[in-house]
Amino acid sequence: MTVRQSIVFNGDLGSGKSTVSVEIAKRLGLRRVSVGDLYRQMAQERQMTALQLNLHAELDQAVDGYVDQLQRDIAASGESLVMDSRLAWHFFTDALKVHMITEPTEAARRVLARPSGPAESYASLEEARAKLRERSESERGRFIVRYGVDKARLRNYDLVCDTTRADPEQVIAHIIDAYEGRFGAAVLADAPPLLLLDPARIYPTEDIVTLRGLWDSEFVGEVAGAGDEALEPLRIGYTGEYFFVVDGHRRLSAAIQSGFPLVPAQLVAEVEEPVVGGMSAVDYFAAQVRPSMIHDWEAAHGIALPLPEHALLGGDAVLAGEPGTGV
Secondary structure, eight states: OOOOSEEEEEEOTTSSHHHHHHHHHHHHTOEEEEHHHHHHHHHHHTTOOHHHHHHHHTTOHHHHHHHHHHHHHHHHHTOOEEEEOSSHHHHOSSEEEEEEEOOHHHHHHHHHHSOOBTTBOOSSHHHHHHHHHHHHHHHHHHHHHHHSOOTTOGGGOSEEEEOSSOOHHHHHHHHHHHHTTSSSHHHHHHSOOEEEEOGGGEEOOSOGGGOTTTTOHHHHHHHHHHOGGGSOOEEEEEOSSOEEEEEOHHHHHHHHHTTOSOEEEEEEEETTSEEETTEEHHHHHHHHOOHHHHHHHHHHHTOOOOOOHHHHTSTTGGGGGSOOOOO
């Protein structure tokens, strides 16, 4: 079994990177370095908010230059460690590269609930969500211009973990299992990233009436008893905002019915990559996913999926206010 040298974390603001990386470092006996802490300290020293420092960094390369060199030096040292940084995946090669995501409103709630300092404070949930998005987009644009890399591209990472409903202990256990080779080894070796997604946030691409045996109680019971790590990974497409099923509706349904907060998956196509019949992930999602399909899936599983913009504008968008009947 090959164990990677380090674990490096990138992820959405409010996704739980600090909580998870601190505990993983403790359990594995590794030193933890947080670039976020360093940036917050730099912001306070300059009497700026974190967003203001990000905007300032777009003009002053010295801000990023100092932090970048620090990461290069650590990566070159050969030390095994846990690194919490939005760009460590770019500097570290022999590492498990983890990207953590969460639903934007949930992320804003978490950030709003934690103690704030002069570098980061928000007056409302709406302001927190807007400012977090602005800050993330500022970083993304800066990284594209300065380094030619897009932090939002999932194929930069080995493991993508959605923390929207999963508690920290579940996330920590899955990441350590992946790091030590006990979970997702085939996907990580052949075609990363391994996705750990909230099944209640994944969109169907087939009508429920065509999915025979979806609620086979014996299969659902087997899935529930075995746990999510035993489930064959779903095959998933990603539009840059939404995840959708390419193959695995029955497994996804069983995961939702079993109450799993995470389900393993393999990324088939991302944004403009071809998914089926040469169609890009974005075009396939727009062509396949209709309001009636979403409503039927919601009603059958007792979940809520936001209607994507294309569905709101689609031909059966008039159904948007009426839940489907399900099966």
